[in-house]
Amino acid sequence: MAIKFRTKNVEVSYGDKKAIKDISLNIKKNTITALIGPSGCGKSTFLRCLNRMNDVIENCSIKGSVLLDEQDIYGPDIDPVELRARVGMVFQKANPFPKSIFDNIAYGPRIHGLASSDNELKDIVHNSLEKAGLIDEVKDRLNDQATGLSGGQQQRICIARAIAVSPEVILMDEPCSALDPIATAKIEELMNEISETYTIIIVTHSMQQAARVSKKTAFFHLGDLIEYNDTDKIFTQPDNEKTQDYITGRFG
């Protein structure tokens, strides 16, 4: 299967402190890839490299190369703004804009000029909500404040908002960490459904979640990539002892 992201010897440091070292990883297209590892292992940092969200952070420097469809995203002719339209992101804490549900979903298409008419915009919003499995819950109150929804609904609004820009990749940074099991199940189901059209990379603390949703899993520890393999393999017979220790709960 085609490779979406190809990273070579990626190293990120905040000031003097190295957050991740020498990460080389190939991420397959239209697959769910999970990044697991204990807190502070650099998995979120790695995720944020993939759409250059680290640019926003002061004194953060990056070495190595990150190729999206074989093109270096840190190259001189890449605009991070355009890149982020191709590589969307869902954050740990649901962060809908304090605006109406409609405006939340429509914001991306509006700034990128994806809709030429109001009707087209409405269609995009409708389709995005449908893909995110939210349409039945919110179709009668599109003008309500998105911040008035429940935590799980807010997170799905954020996913719908990312989908609305029609990205190729969606990065998810612990999207379920603040949600109850039912809302988590809904989001996992949603991820499964959309994984046919989007490449999804998810950072998660829950090993069960990684095992449930992902095809491939990468295990990070103290800034190193310890093991990267098919999820089934990682959770049944990992090659590395550290991976074994982590998934059996001996540390983490």
Added chain:
Amino acid sequence: MIRKSIQSRRARETRLKIYGITSICFALIMLATLLISIGLNGYSALQQAYFKVDISVNMDKLVDDSGTINKNKMNLFNWDGLVKSALREFFPEVKERDEKKELFAIISANAGYDLKEIVKKKALGSGSHTMSVWLHLSDDADQYLKGRLSIDIPEEDRRINNKQIAWVNSLVERDIAKLKFNKTFFTSADSREPESAGILGSVVGSALTLFVTVMFALPLAVMASIYLEYFAKPGRITDFIEVNINNLAAVPSIVFGLLGLSVFLSTFGLPRSAPLVGGLVLGLMTLPTIIIASRASIRSIPPSIREAALGLGASKMQAAMHHVLPLAAPGILTGTIIGMAQALGETAPLLMIGMVAFIIDIPTTFTSSATAMPVQIYMWSDSAERAFYERSSLAILFLVAFLISMNLLAVVLRKKFEKKW
């Protein structure tokens, strides 16, 4: 053991509470004392002594051949004489030259001018007209009627002698003179005669100045704070800028006045005493206040909102303009209004750029000569006439009311624009 410590902790808490309440009460009592004493001094300026005269004017003498009022003829006409002869009719026994002079001193020196303005406003048709008009008594007669002039002191030390008191009393007895609402105070600009002086000129001057201030300082401050918060690369230069903004907030206001004098007046040659220059100077003065408030407000917006926008492919500017700024607006607004209130009460920098001049016209443009409310109060409190004393007190009350309404506006706007999460 524990019970004992709990007791002493409770006692400490109670003591602290009492200290707090005491200090709040103290502050409130001080404020009330201040306002009440100013109010007691100033309330009498709401009234003004007027007298009524019957006057007949022949309009034919004052119009052109075409029938419109001729300005020249109006100005040359002896209005003073008209008022004085009308006044003399009340006191036919006054014949001596010196006595006449004393009599005319109980009415306003501007009575003739006021009469002219009244006639001008009435736009009478041709022919002779008789009308009765209310004109100002002099400030001394006014103060006497309000009981603000002590008559116990020897006659030669008083500003109003026994004869004049008798005349005023006789006018009051005949119902020709009385205290009426002091409309002049609210409708005219400054004057050398207290009875003709009003605050409208300085209120308009202050309003024009503040308009320039907010138009100048707010956009600059907002842009500066967005830059410093989101775009500036941390480093020596940014630190230097930051330190200097904080320093600027502590610079005495008169220094800004000197800056305005040397830069705006000398170098750029802008007109002196103008609200434009006053506004620019006050704008420079409030700039750091607004920047500091805006930055605090922008920083209080959760970064997740900005990340959400950036993650969708918004540029830094779009994230700031579409999401952060609207959410930070209430805080920025509050900071701005606090800065404006500070600017409204500022006198010193305005003195340096000539807004302390004696100006009798109500300013109409940003470049016409003007003064501001605190400067007006300062000038009146410096005047010898007793009647200016009550006027400055009333003007202070007016200024305080202006400030309170600005703060109320800040609260209302903040409530209106505040978004719930």
